[in-house]
Amino acid sequence: MEQLKKYNAAFVEIVGVSEDQLPGLVYQATAGWDSVGHMQLMTQLEDVFGIALEMEDILEFSGYEKGMDILRKYGVAL
């Protein structure tokens, strides 16, 4: 639960949406999640969870739910 809070907080801070807008949110659906925002989001998640994402995963990180699946591969309990 704590991990999910951190995950959501990163989105809210970087993408600039409220928590209730997160389910179903996909890359480039909002101005805050453009290519620069994506970069910031990835590095924020890396910092928060102490992981280093592979390029392939950064490219496949296409949405809020998809991102959870990817982070689970790195041992993040979401």
Next chain:
Amino acid sequence: MSAFANPLYTFKNFTELTKHESEEVLHGRNDAEVRRWMTSDMVITADDHRRFMRGLKDNPRAIYVRIARAGCFAGVYSLNDLADGSGLGGFWVTAQTRERFLPLNVVFQGMDYMFRASGVERIYGFQKLDNLSAMRLNGLLGLSVKESSTAGAEGMQQIEITKQQWQQKTAQDAKLLKLMNRMETLNGTT
């Protein structure tokens, strides 16, 4: 040497471009995503492009630079209305740069080159208040809103940064450096 210096990036004045490089610029400039944020979204014809390029040779008030990363065309940084050490900055990046999450890096390198090579002491610009991507990018690059700004149309905001502020930023902004280095590492040297 600045921690941000990166030999992968090279710069070439528009007045020195080969025919192929010039055509790449025209193609990139006519990309719908680039045109969307320009003053006019008209497609530029090859003739107009050639006229514009020729005109730059006799225009001391404008510098346009083609930025390449690892030899591949990545974007353009320009200074217009050069006067009294100030220039109106502008940029756009290629689709490939966007797809590889490198816009920040490319625009940063373009600005850094201009501060080093053009002699300009201040870069200013106008950002559309509905262009959140550009506003975010400008913020990361240290361009701040000019509070006493009266210029610019409705829905626009004047922003600026001095060479001194830029030098301070590139000496101190560890967070920006980390962000940019992460993307460079992920993209490798090709």
